[in-house]
Amino acid sequence: MDSTLMKGLRVLETLARSHEPRGVSELARQLDLTRSNVHRTLQTLTAAGYARQGSTPGTYECTLKLFELSSAVMDRVDVTRVAAPHMRRLAEVTEETVHLSTLSGAEVVYLDKIESPQPVRAYSSIGGRAPAHCVASGKALLAELSESNVDALFGDEVPASTGRGVRDRTELAAELASIRERGYAVNHGEWRESVGGVAAVIVNAAGAVEASIGVSGPLERVEPNSGGSYRDAVVEAARAISLDLGCTAYPPRRESRT
Structure with missing residues (x-):
């Protein structure tokens, strides 16, 4: 099992289910991960287009890319x-x-x-x-x-x-x-x-x-x-x-x- 991928998916799923942007420390505490690990994961998700910085500095939220993918699946x-x-x-x-x-x-x-x-x-x-x-x-x-x-x-x-x-x-x-x-x-x-x-x-x-x-x-x-x-x-x-x-x-x- 790819542990790095699993951690990334956990962060992504948590962001997707959140009603507001989340901070690095907050996510690290909730997921029992290190701040540096969460920060690197968020940077990767942002570069891939799945996350973006929130309106409050230091926070992140999901983009609509997940919705686009889920819509493509649902169409099938x-x-x-x-x-x-x-x-x-x-x-x-x-x-x-x-x-x-x-x-x-x-x-x-x-x-x-x-x-x-x-x-x-x-x-x-x-x-x-x-x-x-x-x-x-x-x-x-x-x-x-x-x-x-x-x-x-x-x-x-x-x-x-x-x-x-x-x-x-x-x-x-x-x-x-x-x-x-x-x-x-x-x-x-x-x-x-x-x-x-x-x-x-x-x-x-x-x-x-x-x-x-x-x-x-x-x-x-x-x-x-x-x-x-x-x-x-x-x-x-x-x-x-x-x-x-x-x-x-x-x-x-x-x-x-x-």
């Missing part, structure tokens, strides 16, 4: 383009926040989102992450993995974020089996106690899972609808996107998960 992810009109329709029907998500290890990453117009709503960001087993969008995706792949992501103990989530592999396996049976996943305040969600998977022409689509919002609004209008709207959106991607039958055929 057809599911985001195909899903866009269906996401808008789902947002209009439910008036809740809509997410398009994918798995990254044991976490779910938000590829795209539409914010709820409600004054009280679920907050998230594109590129943000959440523990997959604690949110509906992640659980829907986990349910499509083989048992061996799920075992590789989780040990015997499954960390719960609130008192509502599954706590071990036995409970998780039962939950994923239930999701496969009914065709959608529900989050009952398992990541944030006051936030719930409903999600279903999107599949492509080959029958492979591309992403998941779901709604999230305050538990008191989402939970009464998780077995009714929200569920139906989410599953219909997932079906419509899947058909647009070339899927010939939805829900996807359930293969053995061993």
Whole structure:
């Protein structure tokens, strides 16, 4: 492993997630690196066009080069383009926040989102992450993995974020089996106690899972609808996107998960 490259990526990721320019000493303390190491890294990132000096002397911030690269990658992810009109329709029907998500290890990453117009709503960001087993969008995706792949992501103990989530592999396996049976996943305040969600998977022409689509919002609004209008709207959106991607039958055929 190239340790210099890894340090550079850590600095770049920290800058990208910062809401304001960061100083060398501040970054060094946060990342447990020496000031000289951080300074050299920032100079290299600046020369490469990924960083620039901030408005306050001695601080640095990201340029738009990362955005340009991520946009080029996203342009190749057809599911985001195909899903866009269906996401808008789902947002209009439910008036809740809509997410398009994918798995990254044991976490779910938000590829795209539409914010709820409600004054009280679920907050998230594109590129943000959440523990997959604690949110509906992640659980829907986990349910499509083989048992061996799920075992590789989780040990015997499954960390719960609130008192509502599954706590071990036995409970998780039962939950994923239930999701496969009914065709959608529900989050009952398992990541944030006051936030719930409903999600279903999107599949492509080959029958492979591309992403998941779901709604999230305050538990008191989402939970009464998780077995009714929200569920139906989410599953219909997932079906419509899947058909647009070339899927010939939805829900996807359930293969053995061993």
